[in-house]
Amino acid sequence: MLLSIVVPCFNEEDVLTRFHDHVADELAKLEGEFEIVYVDDGSRDGTLPLLQELAARDPRHVRYVSFSRNFGKEAAMLAGLRNAAGEAVVIMDADLQHPPELVHRMVALHAEGYDQVVARRTREGDRVTRTLTARVYYWAINRLVDVELVDGVGDFRLLSRRTVDAILGLGEYNRFSKGLFSWVGFRTTTFSYENAVREQGRSKWTFGKLLNYGLDGLISFNNKPLRAAVHLGFLLVLVALGHAAWIVGDALVNGVDTPGYVTLLVAVTALAGVQMVMVGLIGEYVGRIYYEVKRRPHYLVKETHDGTSGGASEAR
Numbered sequence: 042m043l044l045s046i047v048v049p050c051f052n053e054e055d056v057l058t059r060f061h062d063h064v065a066d067e068l069a070k071l072e073g074e075f076e077i078v079y080v081d082d083g084s085r086d087g088t089l090p091l092l093q094e095l096a097a098r099d100p101r102h103v104r105y106v107s108f109s110r111n112f113g114k115e116a117a118m119l120a121g122l123r124n125a126a127g128e129a130v131v132i133m134d135a136d137l138q139h140p141p142e143l144v145h146r147m148v149a150l151h152a153e154g155y156d157q158v159v160a161r162r163t164r165e166g167d168r169v170t171r172t173l174t175a176r177v178y179y180w181a182i183n184r185l186v187d188v189e190l191v192d193g194v195g196d197f198r199l200l201s202r203r204t205v206d207a208i209l210g211l212g213e214y215n216r217f218s219k220g221l222f223s224w225v226g227f228r229t230t231t232f233s234y235e236n237a238v239r240e241q242g243r244s245k246w247t248f249g250k251l252l253n254y255g256l257d258g259l260i261s262f263n264n265k266p267l268r269a270a271v272h273l274g275f276l277l278v279l280v281a282l283g284h285a286a287w288i289v290g291d292a293l294v295n296g297v298d299t300p301g302y303v304t305l306l307v308a309v310t311a312l313a314g315v316q317m318v319m320v321g322l323i324g325e326y327v328g329r330i331y332y333e334v335k336r337r338p339h340y341l342v343k344e345t346h347d348g349t350s351g352g353a354s355e356a357r
């Protein structure tokens with residue numbers, strides 16, 4: 042059996058060699074062949090020269106694809122999956138936060154017949170605020186989207202060939218892998234591992250990026266948020282009607298009076314706010330449609346280990 046390891050890399054020169062040695066060691070212990078598919082996501086440091094060196098040193102096991110610029114981890118994973126030939130594919134981060142020792146466990150579970158073997162990290166070592174936000178977010182999002190999203194579950198997982206093919210068949214431009222993996226289904230199993238703190242380099246996640254990622258998850262799967270907006274609209278109309286009836290009744294019984302400046306101000310600003318959010322929400326969906334209809338490629342390839350196009354021109 043051929044096992045492929047897909048590794049998206051963005052400015053990972055500090056850890057890459059260590060990562061490679063570690064993974065290659067682990068994989069050599071396994072029965073069967075393996076290949077490591079590195080995707081250089083437009084790194085601006087020495088990542089690409091390192092990959093060239095690795096490929097020259099070990100051409101049997103190392104393949105790489107290098108992007109023309111930074112296209113993001115989602116695009117890098119897609120390129121990796123497209124270029125992976127294995128019967129099973131493991132996606133791993135380059136920063137050693139995904140312990141290579143776990144690969145043999147994944148392979149064993151795959152041999153038992155699982156199509157997706159998911160490693161779920163505990164949140165030990167994370168900041169309390171981050172853990173808490175994550176918990177609230179997952180609680181809320183699972184009420185809004187159809188697919189199940191689990192906290193701590195990321196891209197570190199093994200996928201069977203048919204799962205990979207199913208994912209490659211999803212040609213959408215806005216890719217939210219966490220949801221796509223869950224959407225394709227098949228026999229899935231999850232095991233937990235202890236969270237490793239990043240050893241070198243820095244996480245590329247800023248608060249703003251996390252927030253946008255969260256919104257992506259919410260909007261990528263269905264139009265339930267739009268439906269919720271409609272419900273809220275109805276609710277507000279009902280409240281307004283009730284309030285109007287009450288004012289009219291009050292005027293009939295107690296005579297006309299004109300207080301309520303504050304009420305008016307609050308009502309107007311609140312409603313304006315709600316409307317802005319809703320218009321923004323519609324805009325989000327329209328924006329997505331805009332990107333989808335352009336049918337641009339997810340990434341452009343600058344070079345590969347063997348000088349091929351690396352699947353760049355493949356239609357989505």
Ligand code: UDP
Nearest residue numbers: 049050051082113114117134135136244245
């Ligand atoms: N990565 C990438 N493109 C990007 C950002 C990140 O390919 O634009 C890769 C990065 O090299 C690493 C993995 O995605 O292998 C996870 O990135 P990071 O460690 O920054 O994220 P975190 O572990 O904090 O979620």
Ligand code: MG
Nearest residue numbers: 134136138239
């Ligand atoms: Mg990391």
